[in-house]
Amino acid sequence: MQPTRLNQAGRARPTRPWAHAGWITAERVPFARVLLARIPLARIPLALGLAAASLSSCQPADPTPPAVDAVVVVVVDTLRADALGAYGAAEAVTPTMDALAEEGTLFERCLATSSWTWPSTASLLTGKLPPEHGLIGKDGSSISPDVPSVAAAFQSAGWATAAFVANPIMDAELGFGRGFDVWEGTDDSWDHAAIPLERAKAWLAERQPGEAFFLYVHLVEPHSPYRPSADSVAALGLSTPPTDEDLGAVTRAYNLMIKGAPYDEAAIDDFVDWRRRCYAAEVRDADLAIGDLLEALRRRGPMDRTLLALTSDHGEEFLEHGLMGHGGQLYPESVHVPLILTGPGIAAGARIPERVENRLLGPTLLGLAGVQRPQGLAAANLTDGEERGLRLDEPSLLHLGNGGWIEGGEYLIPDEQQGMAADGVVTVRARVKGGERAASHRAFDAASPPEAAAPKDVDQVASEFSKLRRPSNTAPLSEELERKLRGLGYNLGRQEPR
């Protein structure tokens, strides 16, 4: 069934809305526009490596092939852990990702370091927390040049390195491309996965037998604006998108809701349900894209020396805590992400219950691949149970350069949000004009024991963050990049965000 969209005059428009970029953009949808002005849904459509000598270069020649000669990292942007069947989704649309979990090891409680793309993906690529790598999304910051890059470590060891990225705000100018022989991003649109996938497959086809490579693929589904494939629209039975009139009712209801006034609950519920189903349809598209990539990898031959990691940069909120989208808060729905590893040395069918951070994926992969870590990047091995146990003595830190905060019927914009996950609780400290706010909640609602709801000491959050080095690299973005970001609905350049 092709859904029908109504235009401003209320007439049926015979378009293919699901293939049409931007129809739920902030510019077109009143509810989204309200959120753009007030909350981070706006952000959604709006919302060195030091030279590391190869180990092989300082060891005698060994005729035995290396245990690992290919490392593939797939980041599915905006993927909540609970969107996967393997993480308990009731209506599973992820057979490929679920099969990977059965072949390898699944980390049940994995945290991203932030709740939006820039800081969190920079953490994945450097192993550092946002205040350490510098890309926090304010003052035109970028990844500090002296911060070690995981890709650069593979490159220095003689591995071919390439990244194919569908998220248009991940620009090489920000430091994301450091260490990649090939960095292919997208210019000014929220491309579908097919584009980076085709380029990634072409690059794979050019690799010589036995050539070691590090491949990074960043898919943009299920990030809004939602444009699920016709196949997924049919599979999910998606209904006709809401009319402008419907969205007007939702906007009015939402504004009343955050003030604590009586509101039209049905209007909100219907809209959130519809967005959830759009999201699920795009998760299904991401799953199909990963299947396509796996097929290309398997066509090259046995994958017995290929390490594969699947994770996300952040999740997505559906009004669980007053907001929609991401990049606003640090609740579990925004920072609890999947992490699945497969390959040599990775236990099949294992499920790891301990809290882990996906920023430690980089040093883990370097270690498993036998590639020397760059100076300044601490060792970590997420596959080592003893090490994971020791790390539980330390909190996991989360950071958001700005975001949003609803309190007492008011939407506040903090200068900074600092989060600390420990003992089943995330404690968040926000610096807001006029004072400091704090909140506390269970880190993993379903799994945390009831006593975990007790708040932690907010002073400890501040103390943990005071230990972190803050790079001074805040050179302004180029005018070209600022223009591109503004075109995508972001305002993150020389001006303060929002």
Ligand SMILES: [Zn+2]
């Ligand atoms: Zn993202």
